[in-house]
Amino acid sequence: MEEALRSKRSVIAALAVAFAALSGPSAAATAPGAGSGAGHQLDAEVGPLGVCLFHGHICGNVYNRDDRYNLLITDxxxxxxxxxxxxxxxxxxxxxDVGVKDVDGYWVGPGCKVKRSLGLRTVGPGWHKVRDGQKIQIVDIRC
Structure with missing residues (x-):
């Protein structure tokens, strides 16, 4: 499999302020801290920044289909x-929709659970990896 480095790498400096303003009642409302280790799903399949299979054509993506809560993702x-x-x-x-070509993970806040449409799998708090080619639909967020 051939990998290519994604060229887009710009993030606005006010993201932290926007995150706080937008999160409102959100599964992402309790921002994940650098010291928090619980619930993180670390994976041996960690690659360099922005790497998608086949020159950026098979990337990960997350769809927030919940009708109440925001969802935090990482690129x-x-x-x-x-x-x-x-x-x-x-x-x-x-x-x-938010300018991320390759979503690499999503955050579930403390005390929250999200339901994914594929197999209706539920996952709990922490960061969850999104692999290349995965299209994850979050259909329900419960906090």
Whole structure:
């Protein structure tokens, strides 16, 4: 499999302020701290920033189909604790809607659970990896 480095790498400096303003009642409302280790799903399949299979054509994406809560995503699994990699998905949005070509993970806040449409799998708090080619639909967020 051939990999290509994604060229897009710009994040607005006010992301942390926007995140706080947009999160409102959100599964992402309790921002993941750098010291928090519980619930993180680390994976041996961690690659360099923005790497998608086949020259960026098979990337990961997350769709927020919940009708109440925002969802926090990262565009760099290797640096998911760095706020500059975070983006907020409002209900009805996906990674592409917020300028993220390759979503590498999503955050579930403390005390929350999300239901994914594929097999109706439920996952709990922490960061969850999104692999290349995965199209994850979050259909329900409960906090």
């Amino acid at each position: 760099n699994w290797g640096k998911y604790r760095d706020r500059s990699t975070w983006h907020v998905l409002k209900p009805g949005q996906n990674g592409h």
